[in-house]
Amino acid sequence: MTDRDVFLPVGAQPTLEDIVDQAVAAEELGYDRVWFPETWGRDAVTAMATTAERTDEIGIGSSIANIYSRSPALLGQTAATLQEASDGRFRLGVGPSGPLVVENWHGIEFGNPLRRTRETIEIVQRVLSGETVSYDCEYFSLDGFRLRCDPPEPAPPVDAAGLGPKAVELAGRFADGWHAVNYTRDGLRERLDDLRRGAELSGRDSSDLRVTLAVGCCALEDGERARELVAQHIAFYIGGMGTFYRDNLARQGYEEVAHEIYETWQEGEKERATTLVRKELRDQMGAAGTPAEARDQLQEFVDLNGLDAVNVSFPRGAGPEEVRETMTALAP
Template identity: 75%
Template sequence: MTERDVFLPVGAQPTLDALVDQAITAEALGYDRAWFPESWGRDAVTAIATTAERTDEIGLGTSIVNVYSRSPALLGQTAATLQEATDGRFRLGVGPSGPIVIENWHGQEFGNPLRRTRETIDIVKQVLTGEPVQYDGEYFDLNGFRLRCDAPDPAPPIDAAALGPKAVELVGRFADGWHAVNYTRGGVEERLEDLERGAELGDRDPEDIRVTLSVGCCALEDPERANELVSQHIAFYIGGMGTFYRDNLVRQGYEDLAHEIHDAWQEDERDHAVDLVQSELREQMGAAGTPADARDQLERFESIDGVDAVYVSFPRGATTDEIHETMTALAP
């Protein structure tokens, strides 16, 4: 059975307590896991540690922390500590982010993100064994680092976010799970083939790799408002978040539409960009409308063969009340 997770709206919460309250609500509503993003503002580690103290059963994880702003050894320590703090409920989600964030915000050279992600996963896995880490890579050379505390048992799984074919193949070879973000229903099915190929190259069983699909959701008694919010959110990512999400949509067979949405957004014709999404993409990339309609649409994503979990993600323009209404309407 496909699990139903929730992606917590960090930016929409006025305080850390309000954010943790969202996770408590998600647990009470029966969601399987709460994912914490990390971009700017509150860090994911503090938020998860605080949430762990105030919840009992819901799984907790990062989606995602980037592989540049913390060293692999520190990410290993962090994963071990959060696995202890959550009593074994933690999953570490990592990814490369993009050059705008990494170079402009963190002052690091973006370089080869696939290689850096692979090396980070390799090293974190070594750290979590509790044995001395010996690693000779392109980006990292480690000799003798070892956890001073007991290694977590079991070790937390390590997931990775990926968009392109080679990145998804890498996840299949080295990670425990894949986070698929900003995909159409047809597009994620195609990338699942890359995940399976990666698993075969790594001599692994694809069934052992957890696939978590992000779905932008809004379930309101006002269906026009719900559709507008999800469409605006999709348009923002395609038009305003660099080239990665636009290029990913091109790979999914929407080349002309992807460029038209991007150009409209960049030229400040944002209503037009939203209209394009609403007419051609919204039902392929999100679930919105009345509570009944949104639930039906979300179930179409859950029925995709190979998807193990979907997480309910909220549009950036939604109010706190609209987030709560959606979370309640779409509870498992």
């Protein structure tokens, strides 16, 4: 059975209390896990720790903690602490983000994100095991680091985000799960083959890896506003968040429209970019409309083979009441 998770827009909500209230509501509505992003608003760790204290059963995870703004050792410490704070409900999701974020906002050279992701995952897993970490590779060289506290039991799983074939293969080789975002239903299937190949390269069974797909959702009585919010959200990511999402969509058979949306957005014609999404992509990448319409569309994602969880995420333009209405309408 496919889990139903929820992805909370940490930075966009009016207060930290609003975010935690949404997580509490997600638990009451029966969601399996609540994921916290970390972009340029509130940090995810504080929100997750506060949520752990206010909830009892719902899983908690980071989606995605970028591997440049925290060292691998610190990520391991953080995961161990959040596993303790949540009584074993934590799952760490990591990923490289992109040069727009890493270089412009954190002042760190982007370099080779695949290699850095692999090294980060390996170090975090060793930290969480409680062993003394001696590690010497391209990006990180550690000697003698060890948790001063007892290691978490069980150790929290470590998932990786990935868009391209090699990044998804890497998740299959080294991580405990894969986070997929901005995929069409057909496009996801091809990347699942990459995940399986990665698992095979490391001698693992891909069925042991947790695959989580984030789906942009909006379910409102005003179905037209819901559809427009999701179209705007998709256009923003393809057009305004660097080239990674554009290129990922192009690989899924939408090369012409992906580049057109990107170029149109970059020229400042955001409404025209949204119109392109509305016509060609919205129904392939999201679930939007009235509650009944959105539930039917979300079910098409739930029914995909190879998924362990569908992550209900919300458009960046949705207000707190629209987030709550959507969360309620699409609850398990």
